Each structure stands twice: as C-alpha cells, then as structure tokens.
Amino acid sequence: xxxxxxxxxxxxxxxxxxxxxxxxxxxxxxxxxxxxxxxxxxxxxxxxxxxxxxxxxxxxxxxxxxxxxxxxxxxxxxxxxxxxxxxxxxxxxxxxxxxxxxxxxxxxxxxxxxxxxxxxxxxxxxxxxxxxxxxxxxxxxxxxxxxxxxxxxxxxxxxxxxxxxxxxxxxxxxxxxxxxxxxxxxxxxxxxxxxxxxxxxxxxxxxxxxxxxxxxxxxxxxxxxxxxxxxxxxxxxxxxxxxxxxxxxxxxxxxxxxxxxxxxxxxxxxxxxxxxxxxxxxxxxxxxxxxxxxxxxxxxxxxx
Amino acid sequence: xxxxxxxxxxxxxxxxxxxxxxxxxxxxxxxxxxxxxxxxxxxxxxxxxxxxxxxxxxxxxxxxxxxxxxxxxxxxxxxxxxxxxxxxxxxxxxxxxxxxxxxxxxxxxxxxxxxxxxxxxxxxxxxxxxxxxxxxxxxxxxxxxxxxxxxxxxxxxxxxxxxxxxxxxxxxxxxxxxxxxxxxxxxxxxxxxxxxxxxxxxxxxxxxxxxxxxxxxxxxxxxxxxxxxxxxxxxxxxxxxxxxxxxxxxxxxxxxxxxxxxxxxxxxxxxxxxxxxxxxxxxxxxxxxxxxxxxxxxxxxxxxxxxxxxxxxxxxxxxxxx
Ligand SMILES: Nc1ncnc2c1ncn2[C@@H]1O[C@H](COP(=O)(O)OP(=O)(O)OP(=O)(O)O)[C@@H](O)[C@H]1O
Ligand SMILES: [Mg+2]
Numbered sequence: 063x064x065x066x067x068x069x070x071x072x073x074x075x076x077x078x079x080x081x082x083x084x085x086x087x088x089x090x091x092x093x094x095x096x097x098x099x100x101x102x103x104x105x106x107x108x109x110x111x112x113x114x115x116x117x118x119x120x121x122x123x124x125x126x127x128x129x130x131x132x133x134x135x136x137x138x139x140x141x142x143x144x145x146x147x148x149x150x151x152x153x154x155x156x157x158x159x160x161x162x163x164x165x166x167x168x169x170x171x172x173x174x175x176x177x178x179x180x181x182x183x184x185x186x187x188x189x190x191x192x193x194x195x196x197x198x199x200x201x202x203x204x205x206x207x208x209x210x211x212x213x214x215x216x217x218x219x220x221x222x223x224x225x226x227x228x229x230x231x232x233x234x235x236x237x238x239x240x241x242x243x244x245x246x247x248x249x250x251x252x253x254x255x256x257x258x259x260x261x262x263x264x265x266x267x268x269x270x271x272x273x274x275x276x277x278x279x280x281x282x283x284x285x286x287x288x289x290x291x292x293x294x295x296x297x298x299x300x301x302x303x304x305x306x307x308x309x310x311x312x313x314x315x316x317x318x319x320x321x322x323x324x325x326x327x328x329x330x331x332x333x334x335x336x337x338x339x340x341x342x343x344x345x346x347x348x349x350x351x352x353x354x355x356x357x358x359x360x361x362x363x364x365x366x
Numbered sequence: 367x368x369x370x371x372x373x374x375x376x377x378x379x380x381x382x383x384x385x386x387x388x389x390x391x392x393x394x395x396x397x398x399x400x401x402x403x404x405x406x407x408x409x410x411x412x413x414x415x416x417x418x419x420x421x422x423x424x425x426x427x428x429x430x431x432x433x434x435x436x437x438x439x440x441x442x443x444x445x446x447x448x449x450x451x452x453x454x455x456x457x458x459x460x461x462x463x464x465x466x467x468x469x470x471x472x473x474x475x476x477x478x479x480x481x482x483x484x485x486x487x488x489x490x491x492x493x494x495x496x497x498x499x500x501x502x503x504x505x506x507x508x509x510x511x512x513x514x515x516x517x518x519x520x521x522x523x524x525x526x527x528x529x530x531x532x533x534x535x536x537x538x539x540x541x542x543x544x545x546x547x548x549x550x551x552x553x554x555x556x557x558x559x560x561x562x563x564x565x566x567x568x569x570x571x572x573x574x575x576x577x578x579x580x581x582x583x584x585x586x587x588x589x590x591x592x593x594x595x596x597x598x599x600x601x602x603x604x605x606x607x608x609x610x611x612x613x614x615x616x617x618x619x620x621x622x623x624x625x626x627x628x629x630x631x632x633x634x635x636x637x638x639x640x641x642x643x644x645x646x647x648x649x650x651x652x653x654x655x656x657x658x659x660x661x662x663x664x665x666x667x668x669x670x671x672x673x674x675x676x677x678x679x680x681x682x683x684x685x686x687x688x
Contacts, residue, residue, distance in 0.1 A: 145585050165591030175586035179604045179681050189590040192600060220681040233586075240590060 072328040075311045083309055086292060089120040092156060092244055092276045093142070099150030100137055100302075110301035111137040115151070117295055117307055119244070124270060124277040126291035128284065130337055134302025135280045139246050142278065143169045155243060165193055168237030172249040174229050176221040182232050183208065183217040189240040207235040210269065227258040234269070244276040251286070260318060263289055267316060284333045288326055289316055296336050305336050397464065404463035411455035421448030430456060462651040470651035471658065480643075487640055491659065494625060494636035497553055501560025501628070502621050506614065509568035514610075516569060517576025518602055530569045538563035538624055542631040551632035559628035564621050571617065575609045576602060608675065608682040615671050622664050 075083065100112040111134040119125050127135050140146040142153055144163035153160050155167065176185050183204050190200035208214050211231040221229055230250050237245055251259045263286060270277055281287050287294050288310055296305040311325040320326050373384075380388065403410055414436040419425030422439045431439075436453055443450050457463075462470075474487045485493070516523040538559050545555030545562075579602060587601040629638035637656055644652040675682075 143585075143589050145588065163585075163588040163591075165589070167589065169586070169589040171582050171586060173580075173582050175580075175582045177583060177587075177601070177605070179607065179679070188587070188600075192587075192593070192596050193591045222681060236590065246589075 069328040069331060070324050072308065072311060072325070072332040074325075074328075075309065076313060076325075079309075079311050079313050082314070083292070086120055086123055089122065090156075091118045092121045092123075093119040093278070094154040094157075095138075095142070095151070096154070097151035098138070098141065098148055098153065100134070100141060100146070100148045112141075112148070113301040113303050115297075115302065115304055117304060119276055119278060122270075122274060122276055124267075124279065124290055124292045125295060126287040126293075127278065127280045127295045127297065128282065128287045128333065128337065129297030129302070129305075130299045131282070133297040133299035135282075135297060136248055137302065138297075139169075139248050139278065139280055142244075143167050143246050145169075165189060165240040166243045168240055168242035168245045170230065170233045170237055170245065170247040170250045172252045174221065174226075174233075176229055176232055176236070178221050181218050181220055182213060182224070185221065185232055186236045186239050189236060193240065203239050204235075207239045208232075210238075211235045211265070225258075226254050227262055230254070230262060231265070234266070238269070238273070238275065242275070244278060247277070247279045249280050249282065252282070259283075259286070264318075266290065271315075284330050284337070285321060287333070288312060288329050289318075289321070294329075294333070296333065298336075308332065401464055404457060404461070407455040411457055413456045413458055414453035415456035416451060416453045418449075418452035420451035421446070422451050425451055430459060459648055460650050462654060466651040467654045467658065470649075470655035474644075474652045474655050474659075480647075484643075485640075487656070490636050490640040491663070494629065494638070494660075495663070497556050497628065497636060498560060498618075498621055498625055500553075501557045501624075502564060502618055504557065505561045505564040505568055505621075509565045510572055510610070510614075513569045513572025514576050514598075514602065514606070517573035518598060523573055527570065527573060530566050534566035534570065539627040539631075542627070546632050553635070555631050556628040556635070559631060560621050560624050563624035563628075564617055567620065568613075568617055571613050572610060575613055576606050578609070579605045608679040611671075611675050611678070615668055615675075618671075619664060619668065622660065625660075 095118065096116050098112055098115040100110075102109045102111055115134075115138065117125075127138065129135055137146060141148045142160070144160050144167065160167070177188065180188065183201070186204035186207055187197075187200040190203055191197065195203075205214065205217065208217055211234060213228060213231055213235070216224060216228065221232065224232065233250070234245075251262050254262060266277075267290065269275070277290075279287075279290055281290075289312075291310050294308045294310060296308060297303065298305045308329065310329055312320055312323065312329065313325075412433060413430045414433055416425045416427060416429045416431060416436075419427065419429075421443050425431070425439070431453075433455075436451065439451060477487075479486055512526065516526050541562055542555065542559060545558040549555045549558055583605055584597065584601060587597055592601060625636070626638050629636045634642060637660060641653050641656045644650075644656065
C-alpha cells in the first residue's frame with residue numbers, strides 16, 4: 063500500500079478544532095462504557111467478541127465505531143441497546159447501568175427493520191403508542207418527524223413501496239420520535255448506493271445539528287466515519303479491543319469538499335494503517351491455492 | 367424453437383395471460399383424457415351395452431356384458447340360427463361419461479331421496495360443511511394461540527412440541543372407536559376426528575411460521591420500548607398474520623381429507639353417507655358428482671380465501687415480489 067507522504071499529523075488540530083473538542087469534553091457524559099467484555103459460547107467453542115472496551119460519549123457528540131469485519135462492532139452496539147448481555151464491565155447511560163432495551167436508546171439497523179404491516183406514519187407512531195402516549199399525540203409527533211426527514215408525502219405508503227434510502231429515513235424518524243438520549247446506528251447506510259449514502263450522511267448531520275441527540279454510528283466505510291464523526295473509536299479483531307480513539311481534526315461544518323483536505327487524508331491514512339495493517343504472512347489455506355495460468359486465447363490478441 | 371423455449375424458461379414468471387391459459391388448461395387436460403376414454407368406442411370400452419337381446423334369453427336392453435360373453439352368445443346364436451343380439455361398446459358402469467356426471471351434478475340436487483325422512487343432497491352437504499367448520503374452529507381456537515406461543519417462547523415450544531410431534535403420527539381415524547365411546551354416535555366423534563387430524567399439525571406449522579418472523583423486527587420493537595405482552599400482540603401477531611392465514615388455508619384443505627373418514631364413524635352422515643348410498647344403487651354418475659362437488663366447494667373456498675388474503679394484507683404482496 064502506498065502511504066501518502068507530506069501529510070500533516072492526524073493528531074495536529076487547528077485552533078478551532080481544539081477549542082471545539084475542549085468545549086465538547088466539558089459536556090456531561092451521556093454514555094460510559096467501562097471494561098466491557100463479551101464472550102459467545104457456541105457449538106464451535108468460545109469466541110471472545112469484546113475485551114476490556116472502555117470509552118465514553120459526551121452529550122451531542124458524534125462518535126463513529128470502525129474496525130475490521132468480526133471485531134465486535136455489532137456486538138458492542140447491541141449490548142448498548144440492551145439486546146445482548148455482557149459478561150464483564152459496565153454500561154452506564156446518564157450514570158445509570160442499562161438493563162435491557164428501552165426507548166431511551168434508539169436504534170437503526172442495517173437491514174430494513176420497519177414493520178411491513180404498518181404504513182410509514184404508523185411505523186413512526188409505534189414508539190409513542192407503546193409508551194403509552196395518546197393516539198392523537200402520537201400522530202402529531204409522527205407527522206412532525208416525518209416532515210423533518212422529508213417523507214410527509216409518503217405517510218400513508220407501506221414500507222415496501224419506498225426506496226432503501228427512504229426506508230432508513232423512516233427508521234431514523236421512528237427512533238427519534240421517542241426522544242432517545244442516544245441514537246445507536248449499526249451500518250445504517252451499508253446497503254445504500256454511493257449517491258444515496260452521501261445524501262443520507264449530509265441529512266443525518268443536519269438532524270444531529272438541530273436536535274438534542276447523541277450519536278453512536280457504526281460503519282466500515284472510512285470516509286463515512288471521518289465525514290460524520292467527532293471522534294472515531296477504532297476496534298481490532300480477535301478479541302475485539304479498542305485500538306485507538308481518534309479525534310477527527312477536520313473542522314465543522316463538514317462538506318463533501320473536505321474529502322480532499324489534508325486533515326481528512328491524514329486521518330484516513332491513519333485509519334487505514336490501523337485497520338489494514340501490513341499484510342500478514344499467508345495462511346496455510348491460502349498457500350494451498352496455486353493458480354496455474356494457461357493461455358486460452360490467440361497469442362496476438364492482447365488486452366493489455 | 368424460441369417460441370417453445372419462451373414457455374419453458376427456467377423459474378421465470380409467466381405473463382398473466384399465459385397463467386390464466388395454463389390454469390384453464392390444467393382442468394381441460396384431465397377432462398380431455400376422460401372424454402377421449404368415454405366417447406371413442408375403440409379406446410378401452412371393455413363392455414357391450416345390449417340394445418337388442420335377440421335370442422339370448424337372459425340379455426336385457428341396457429344391460430352391460432363383457433365383450434367376450436357377448437361374443438360367445440353372438441356366435442352361439444349364429445350357430446343356432448336364432449335372432450342375433452345387438453349392442454354398442456361401452457365403458458363399465460363405474461366410469462360414466464362427462465356429460466352424465468355433469469347432468470348428475472344437477473339432478474342430484476333435484477332428485478328426492480329414496481325414503482321420505484332421508485336428507486337431500488344439499489342437506490347432506492350442509493351437514494358435512496358444518497362438521498368441517500366446527501372441527502376446524504375448535505382446533506384453531508386452541509391450536510393457533512398455542513402455536514404462536516410455542517413459536518415465540520422457546521420454553522413453551524420445547525414443552526409442547528416434542529409431544530405434539532409424536533402425537534401427529536397417530537392416525538386420527540384410529541381414535542374413531544374411542545371418540546364414539548366418549549362422544550356418542552352423532553356429530554361429536556366426527557368433529558373430534560377432524561380436530562385430532564388438524565390440531566397437531568396446526569400447532570407445529572404455526573409455531574414454525576412464528577419462528578420465521580424476522581428477528582430484526584422484534585429487536586426494533588424492543589428498542590422502541592415495547593414490553594413483553596405488547597411484543598406479542600403488536601409485533602408478533604400482526605407480523606405473521608399473512609403467513610398464518612396461508613397456513614390456515616392449507617390446513618383447511620387437509621381437514622377436508624379427514625371428513626370422509628370422520629363421517630363413516632358412528633352413524634354415517636353427510637356427503638359420505640350420500641356417496642355410499644348412491645354407490646349401493648350403482649348411481650355412479652351421482653357418486654362422481656358428489657365427489658366433484660366436494661372438490662368444487664374446497665377449491666372454491668380456497669379461491670375466496672386467497673382473494674380475501676390479498677385484500678386483508680395489501681402490504682404483503684409487494685414484500686413477496688421483491
Ligand atoms: N450470536 C453469536 N454467537 C456466537 N458468536 C457470535 C455471535 N454473534 C457474533 N459472534 C461472533 O462475535 C464476533 C463479533 O461479531 P460482530 O457481529 O459483533 O462483528 P462486527 O464487527 O459487527 O462484524 P461485521 O463488520 O461483519 O458486521 C465474530 O467473531 C462473530 O463470529
Ligand atoms: Mg456487524
């Protein structure tokens with residue numbers, strides 16, 4: 063891999079960025095994860111998915127989690143959401159340990175998790191309704207949040223009639239209508255095409271800027287992580303451990319034009335270094351595969 | 367060649383016109399085979415229907431005799447120089463021609479029963495439908511909730527399913543005598559057989575359907591603050607509804623197959639009684655007519671339910687196609 067030279071150090075922060083981080087760290091901690099450990103026991107034996115993971119997220123901070131496949135990103139966010147138990151450590155939300163899922167932690171999944179039997183509006187009304195708010199109030203809030211994500215026109219459509227991007231917008235509205243303390247997102251834009259994804263990222267930042275919400279966002283897309291995050295939590299696999307918690311030196315407000323800025327590229331270079339380290343010696347299995355190339359076309363018919 | 371390969375594209379969807387055509391064809395094809403066998407004298411026709419007994423003393427007009435017997439009598443009449451018998455090739459009495467059955471479909475309803483106090487065909491049919499209905503309803507009242515619970519809560523599933531799995535192999539008709547002893551000779555044991563035949567399959571199938579509900583949907587509901595019982599009523603039940611409906615359609619079809627056995631238990635009643643009666647009098651056209659009416663009722667119900675399904679779950683169709 064070509065490491066870029068002449069890039070600034072990703073740890074170097076401009077005045078503005080440093081001031082922003084200082085003020086951010088003054089904010090109260092919404093989420094605290096301390097020495098979190100998780101092992102799965104399955105028929106194939108035991109997997110240590112997470113080991114001694116500690117970090118905290120401040121109010122209205124945007125944190126991205128990144129790491130190679132199988133490093134325990136989903137496991138982490140599922141534990142935070144209360145969908146999975148942990149074996150060691152603590153998860154504190156506003157200083158109180160979490161027990162099971164609750165509407166104070168909203169979640170957006172990668173796959174389409176909308177209720178297919180409910181219209182878009184009813185999907186968004188679901189949260190308020192099960193939490194005992196009146197039908198009228200639920201409907202009013204739902205329409206407001208649908209307006210915020212720009213789907214008022216589709217309020218009476220069923221999820222299967224929407225595009226992938228629109229479905230995730232509904233999922234975001236459905237989670238936010240509960241006014242959660244933190245929004246947990248597990249590769250929410252992973253299944254979208256590149257164009258829609260950029261649109262959704264911009265929209266998500268817009269939402270985050272305007273409402274009192276803290277974000278924890280999982281992705282495997284480095285650009286996405288840098289574009290969105292204040293800080294990036296980099297995990298490593300087997301077992302899943304924190305490698306580094308990077309403060310993104312790219313100033314806000316963010317625009318797609320910044321993708322080429324030196325800070326952006328420096329951060330990306332660092333992430334690449336962490337996630338795709340120098341290639342390991344090949345495994346036995348890989349060594350067993352030895353292609354033997356034979357020429358099947360006319361010798362003169364070259365494509366290169 | 368390309369025309370043919372268009373019809374036989376592997377796993378490709380058919381255009382709706384083609385679908386209709388082929389659907390009609392699937393009924394016309396067996397009818398065609400039946401017509402050919404019935405109306406072409408040189409295909410099969412192992413009997414001779416006597417039109418003129420001639421000199422044979424035991425022949426009567428309309429009587430069906432084996433071809434070989436007819437041939438023997440014919441040659442013996444020739445030898446004795448007596449009047450020759452005349453006859454047409456015919457199929458055995460148990461294979462009436464399509465038009466005879468079609469006519470019987472109508473006349474079976476208009477012919478009074480042999481004895482005054484016996485039921486008409488429509489009364490027999492109605493009786494059968496009631497037996498099926500109650501058997502299915504009683505089975506479903508317990509089976510559907512139990513299946514959903516077994517599919518939702520692993521503990522309940524484990525506690526019920528192994529036994530249900532075992533019981534499902536016990537043939538329902540085997541409980542006939544027992545059912546009569548307990549429930550008397552009238553409709554009780556018949557309904558019981560249908561319940562036994564349906565219930566155990568129902569629990570297993572519905573438990574499986576429930577388990578197939580996407581886990582992400584349940585998790586999404588949990589993160590929205592749904593609590594235990596709400597999860598069942600607001601997520602699991604509506605989520606599996608279309609599949610549940612389809613399961614019930616299939617199970618209703620199976621219930622019909624238990625009907626005939628069920629109706630033979632105790633005092634024979636309903637459509638089964640009608641069929642056995644008609645067979646006894648060798649009215650095979652009416653036997654076929656009755657069998658076909660069962661088919662028409664079953665198939666018709668299913669078509670109506672399928673239509674209803676599309677109406678009830680408009681959100682499910684698109685889901686299936688994508
Ligand atoms: N239910 C489970 N039972 C057993 N092992 C599991 C289970 N869920 C996850 N694992 C294992 O735990 C590890 C972490 O999985 P996880 O899904 O959290 O990774 P991830 O970082 O989200 O991966 P990806 O990038 O592919 O989404 C993997 O090795 C996985 O095989
Ligand atoms: Mg994952």
